[in-house]
Amino acid sequence: MIRLLIADDHAMVRRGLQVFLATQPDIEMVGEAANGEETLERVVHLKPDVVLMDLNMPVLNGIDTTARLKKEQPHIKVIVLTSFVDYDHVLPAIRAGARGYLLKDIEPEELVAAIRRVFQGMVELHPDAAGLLMTHVTLPEGAEASSGPGRQEEAVQELGKLTRREQEVLQLIASGMNNREISEALYITEKTVKTHVSHLLDKLGVADRTQAAIYALKHGIV
The missing domain is CATH 3.40.50.2300 (Response regulator)
Structure with missing residues (x-):
């Protein structure tokens, strides 16, 4: 309920x-x-x-x-x-x-x-x-969003830190799936999904799944 x-x-x-x-x-x-x-x-x-x-x-x-x-x-x-x-x-x-x-x-x-x-x-x-x-990466309040070449290069470097599996998890987060659905889609346990989510949030420097989804949309990962 x-x-x-x-x-x-x-x-x-x-x-x-x-x-x-x-x-x-x-x-x-x-x-x-x-x-x-x-x-x-x-x-x-x-x-x-x-x-x-x-x-x-x-x-x-x-x-x-x-x-x-x-x-x-x-x-x-x-x-x-x-x-x-x-x-x-x-x-x-x-x-x-x-x-x-x-x-x-x-x-x-x-x-x-x-x-x-x-x-x-x-x-x-x-x-x-x-x-x-x-068209905007979520930034701390008061910061300016940037989409210039420097920011794009930085984004590529950030995405390059992700493993193939972490990139897959990020795609599924951005498509709206929860951990259970991601585990079923990738044939892995929910515990493993949570580990991947924690790692990718840390690598991308975002605070939560919402910001990760926004990041993925911004950079055409979906």
Whole structure:
């Protein structure tokens, strides 16, 4: 059962999402919040697995709330559900720790499928969001993304550090597979997959699977 909390400052949006998602047999609606501060307070008691997060909220916006959640409740997976798909929203949201970035015009069935996949450990990105990320490597806040010859040469050197198997694992991470699915695809144990993931994150200098997926998209590994 997927425990879900909705964070959005529009009551009609929350109600519409609840009406549909409550019909799903594997999703339990545990609560809602109208701003970031409420979200942070309620996740402590309601213990959701996934939070649907609006970005434009009062008191504390969705990006800052996501960053706080990642620090304070790292097991909770955040899916941004917004009307914005531009550089100033997409990259900060992913940097903050969001595992998904979707637009509010998404079909209900597609939203349910995305929630299930993120719950399983996959990354879900709207095509326009993925397109933006393909042109920018995720960097620490305040750093400038570079796609010039020097950066490309550096990327080639980084990828050259990966073993053939690590490159295969990176491709599958970027395609949205979790560790269990990767182990089945490559006929290796999940423990071995975890070891490969740990090694490739270290070699590429990225913090987590989301950044590894972005890196792979950026450099055409998928």
